[in-house]
Amino acid sequence: MRQFSADYLRDTRRGMWDDRAALSDLRLDSRERVLDVGCGTGELSRVLAEETPGEVIGADADPDLLAVAREQAGIETAAADALRLPFPDDTFDLVVCQALLINLPDPAAAVAEFRRVSSDLVAAVEPDNAAVSVESTVAAESDLAGRARRAYLRGVETDVTLGGEGTREAFAAAGLADATTRRHVHARTVEPPYAERDLRAARRKASGEALADDRATLLAGDLSAAEYDDLRTDWRKMGRAVIKQMRAGEYRRAEVVPFYVTAGSV
Secondary structure (H helix, E strand, O other): OOOOOHHHHHHHHOOOOOOOHHHHHHOHHHOOEEEEEOOOOOHHHHHHHHHOOOEEEEEEOOHHHHHHHHHHHOOEEEEOEOOEOOOOOOOEEEEEEEOOHHHOOOHHHHHHHHHHHEEEEEEEEEEOHHHOEEEEOOHHHHHHHHHHHHHHHHHOOOOOOOHHHHHHHHHHHOOOEEEEEEEEEEEEEEOOOOOHHHHHHHHHHHHOHHHHOOHHHHHHOOOOHHHHHHHHHHHHHHHHHHHHHHHOOOOOEEEEEEEEEEEEEO
């Protein structure tokens, strides 16, 4: 399973739940005990704690992320493997995860474990990473992001395009019934005045670090080493153009990621 830093999770999930309408099928106002599996730094846990009158527990296999979640979301946490949760049957009335199933080789096995510890509802918030779109004032950025994404999708070992349809299939395989899905769009924008995270991202583009982090996955598909080198050269050139526009206060970028909130009954 891929590992993510606290900075990465905070940056990619910032502002995601400003609109919470997509969570309406979870009936959060009636929940007594909620488990957020793979909670990471607790962005969704914080929302659950704000919307739920009962107790929220965040579970994750990474103790460093759990420490951030406790501080950021103010919740109780538990070190746990998603496939072997340390709770008795029917402990919670809602078990939920966000962008977790896409990183697991057998999503249905995890959902079955969620079903075991839930007495009522299981929910998953999963993206379709094939449908991500990027618009940028740097002309080459959208095309390069698409090239890198397509190569990544061919090389990644899990189904990162799971979305709603794949999640419902995992729910059905785990024995959950009456599944519903709501689409939720997460838009991340970069515009003046630029935050430090935006400046850091631009520097990583210009150095090629952002692409290098996924080199093994990009090469695991049908991208050759020479094609990767060409992509990285173009990526770094694009990054330098981003920095130039930032210095002039002209750079703007919008990335839209579709997420699907699927809920099923035990």
